[in-house]
Amino acid sequence: MTSEVTYAEVSFNNESKSSGVNSSAASKARAAPHKSNAGFPKLLCASLLTLFLLMAISFFIAFVIFFQKYSQLLEKKTTKGLVHTTLECVKKNMTTEETAWNCCPKNWKSFSSSCYFISTESATWQESENKCVRMAAHLLVINTQEEQKFIIRNLEQNSAYFVGLSDPEGQRRWQWVDQTPYNESATFWHEGEPSHTSERCVLVNFRYFRGWGWNDVPCYDRQRSVCEMMTIHL
Incomplete structure (x- = not known):
């Protein structure tokens, strides 16, 4: 009888450890989605920031080109209207x-x-x-x-x-x-x-x-x- 009780206790203890391991794994598995959700806003912010920088660069380049064209046109008109310079x-x-x-x-x-x-x-x-x-x-x-x-x-x-x-x-x-x-x-x-x-x-x-x-x-x-x-x- 005594050995049977000891075996039962041992078996119970092993069962508890196994359950603990499974619980820990389950907890990690449940925690994993939380980590993934936390990284998504960072990725979104980085993408938006990159998009904003690209738009700003494009706008700056377009402004420079427009300013150059306008300056050339203004210079041509001014030169054309200016008959005597001295x-x-x-x-x-x-x-x-x-x-x-x-x-x-x-x-x-x-x-x-x-x-x-x-x-x-x-x-x-x-x-x-x-x-x-x-x-x-x-x-x-x-x-x-x-x-x-x-x-x-x-x-x-x-x-x-x-x-x-x-x-x-x-x-x-x-x-x-x-x-x-x-x-x-x-x-x-x-x-x-x-x-x-x-x-x-x-x-x-x-x-x-x-x-x-x-x-x-x-x-x-x-x-x-x-x-x-x-x-x-x-």
Whole structure:
């Protein structure tokens, strides 16, 4: 009897240990899902942080590209609108309390309220006018004898220069390029000019023993020219 009781106790004790082992394993098994659930938020946060960084980098790159393109476009527009980059100015007293600056582009000549550019390149009348327009000017318009005298003092006698006077229809209806009315009493034609209806454009040239004057010539002739623009006030 005694040995049977001892065996029963031993068996009971072994059963208890085994149960303890199983309980511990079960506890670990139940604890495992908790560890897995705890790591998921960390992974999610890391993924969101990475996504946010990628979006921020992409936005920064897009902003840099946009800024470069905008700067280039702005520079092109600014350059296109900027015709004269260097001016030469003189003071003009308006009143005793007010002073203004009269400016002309560099290498232009100033007279009264206008600036003049004397071209040394030969071109047709229309090409010459187009060149003046690109410089925010037009071919020379002569309104007074003083202006005529100023211009011819700055010209070379062995060259001829287109001015902004033409007869588009060949009917002797002379027109200035800036729509200034043509004044017969303020003209400086050479003797015998204008001479032919097919010669519809006007230039100023020098004739020996006669001096400077106007002459009508074909518009396709290639001559030098004079551009004119209003002075710039600052």
